[in-house]
Each structure stands twice: as C-alpha cells, then as structure tokens.
Amino acid sequence: MVPLVSLIDDNSIATRSYALNILNHMGSLKYEQLKIVASAFLSRLDDPGNEVRQKAAQCLGKLELKEDNDDEDERDDMWKSLLKQILSTMLIHLESPEIDLRKALIESISTLSRKYSTACIEALSESTISQDLKSKICV
Secondary structure (H helix, E strand, C coil): CHHHHHHHHCCCHHHHHHHHHHHCCCCCECHHHHHHHHHHHHHHHHCCCHHHHHHHHHHHCCCCECCCCCCHHHHHHHHHHHHHHHHHHHHHHCCCCCHHHHHHHHHHHHHHHHHCHHHHHHHHHHCCCCHHHHHCCCC
C-alpha cells in the first residue's frame, strides 16, 4: 500500500493519475491505512493536473473504514474526526472554478454523507462555503 501511495507524489502527472486509478478500487481499509491514503488524496486536490485533481476527489468518496473488533469505539471516534477533516477540506475545494472538479467533489461528498451522515452534517455546519454550494450537497 505505502509504495503505491508514494506514487501519488511522483513528478509525472501520468504516474500520479495511474496511481489514483488503482487506489480508486481499494475497498475498505484499517484506520491507519485510511489516514495515510486520505492525506495523499487531499494533497492532490491542489495538483497542477486537472485529471489528477478530479481522480483524487473521486477517490475521497470511496474511503471506507474496515470493520475491526479492536477498540471499536475509539477507532470510530478517530475515524469520525478524520472524516470531518477530510470533508472540511473537500468543502473548501468546492469553491474551485473548475466545474469537473466540483462535480467530482459533490458526488464524493454525497457518497460519504450517505455512509457517514453525522460527520457530514457536522462538517457542513462548521463550513464557511456559500449556502448555494451547501444546497447542492445531499445530506
């Protein structure tokens, strides 16, 4: 997993794009893995390549915590906190003038909000984005 995530920071736009294509099909992950992957995806929302930004936004919508019986309550609290940070960053990027990126972000936020509605509602309420953009997000 880590070698693949490191390719997201490669100098080549094509390499970053291919790495995101692969990671878009990763499935659920343990919390520690999610933290690493989410950070890498969020960093690509500012990528110089349009395609990379869009793919990173799509990947963020696929983040899912793997069910694990070890310290379930603590892990869920950490995941909720991380998810709020992820959603907050995604909401900030919604103000991008790039329409395709905005569409990908809205779709991903909507997907995450269906799975994790409480965290999404909290992130939206704390967000400073315009009411118009907030209304485009299904919660």
